[in-house]
Amino acid sequence: MQKVAIIGAGAICPSHVKGYLQFSSKCKIVALCDIYPEKAEKMKEDFNLDANVYNHYQDLIAQEEVDLISICTPPYTHADIAIEGLDAGKHVLVEKPMASALEECDAMVDAAKRNNKILSVVAQNRFTTPMMKLKHVLETELMGPILHTQVDSFWWRGHSYYDLWWRGTWEKEGGGCTLNHAVHHIDIFQWMRGMPSEITAVTSNMAHDNAEVEDISVAIGRYQDGSLAQITSSVVHHGEEQQLIFQGKKARVSVPWKVKASVSKENGFPNDDPDLAQQLTETFDSQPELEHEGHPGQIENVLDAIIENKPVLVDGVQGRQTLELITAIYESANYQRTVTLPLTKKSPFYTREGILANAKHFYEKGTSVENFSNTEITTGGKYE
Structure with missing residues (x-):
């Protein structure tokens, strides 16, 4: 026990x-x-x-x-x-x-x-049936090499969300939506796709002037083979539609589950490939539901x-890789330059002190409450 x-x-x-x-x-x-x-x-x-x-x-x-x-x-x-x-x-x-x-x-x-x-x-979010099934589909390589990955980590939080005393500051929260919301999808992304070789990113704060940190970021990852990934992190998206889309050479798959496979006509335009689409769907469906x-x-x-x-399944090394990718997004956006991975100790964002000294403040936190009376939260991850 x-x-x-x-x-x-x-x-x-x-x-x-x-x-x-x-x-x-x-x-x-x-x-x-x-x-x-x-x-x-x-x-x-x-x-x-x-x-x-x-x-x-x-x-x-x-x-x-x-x-x-x-x-x-x-x-x-x-x-x-x-x-x-x-x-x-x-x-x-x-x-x-x-x-x-x-x-x-x-x-x-x-x-x-x-x-x-x-x-x-x-x-x-790794421990969900759709994600485990999608991971298995990718590992079969039925869809060919991955050419493009799309990560939509869309959340919505009202202005008062950042009134809580520790939220919305680089010192206490460590970052905004990229770190504290999209961390789920960035973790799954690097688990399924691996780490890109470079990151180019921008961040902004459009709806939360009571926070120092970003409420939206857009990042482009580039791999050694030239394939790309786009990662959007947000707390300004109504509806909170969250998805990961993997575009392979032969087909696309995603969570929530959707599959499309194409072959080329003589003139280069697409024809459906129903056999491959069916094979991918059967591979997805063949995996068991998680009990927990x-x-x-x-x-x-x-x-x-x-x-x-x-x-x-998720050890400290895996957790660190996710934070490394997020740190690269912050460093790139902060200095408006492409950042090469892996990061080294020379990165100005490697230490907490470096982050506090260098991170851009969109606004200064002006409101601070100790606790909210309503503690109900949503954690996303339905993928239906």
Whole structure:
């Protein structure tokens, strides 16, 4: 029985609690922590948990015998909590984004290695049936080489979203929609497609003048073979349609699932290729439905990795790659230049201090509230 502690009782915490409660034969939540202990107490009451409540994570780590820590706090705190937890001999599941800067990611990965403990980064959208099926289709290479990838990470958030005290600042949130919303789709993109060799990007803030950070970004990735990818990150898109489209030489596939295959007429115009389209659809449909999706799916993966001593699907190295791609987008947009990957320690955005010193402020944060009374959130990822 794995003993679990959750640090951070904010909006994403219930997703972790509900996930762990689905595996009561494998784990038990024994501790909750938040700098506002009344929030942790309410979480304990809402879910009828037999758990101790702390308001300092250091006290929890020092006093509780736990096997696994879930970190659900603001991004700028992730590295310190994760490293202290790993050094204390705990496994760690940390919410996205992994950290505020690549330097912190490297320190977290090093801590996991030296303590021989699991560090997993939340990427719950990987753990959905449509994404797993699409991943399998791409691995068959039936559609030929990938020529173009389109990532639409479309979200919508009202002006008041950035009133929360830690949101909308480079210091506390680490970035805007590219880091904190599109991280899901950028993670899936690099998992399925791999890392491009260069990034060219622009960012803007069109609807949230209470935030320093961007509310929309558009990036173009280029691969060594010349293929391209376009990544749009936004919190200004009504309807929140989210999709990933892969255009191969022979066919296109996407999530939400859509397939189109073409062959050339004598004059170069397209003819349908129904046989290939059917083969791709059958390949997609042949993959089983996941029993547990989203946070529960990833939590099950982490618990099984601990119990069976096997790798997790999303480790610290994978989490770092996602942040590296996002960092390249910020660096490119900030300096209005193409950025080559992989990034090195010489990047002005490698450290948190470098980001704070160099990142463009679209506006200055003028409103700050401690908490919202309504804690209901949406996490996207339906892909229907």
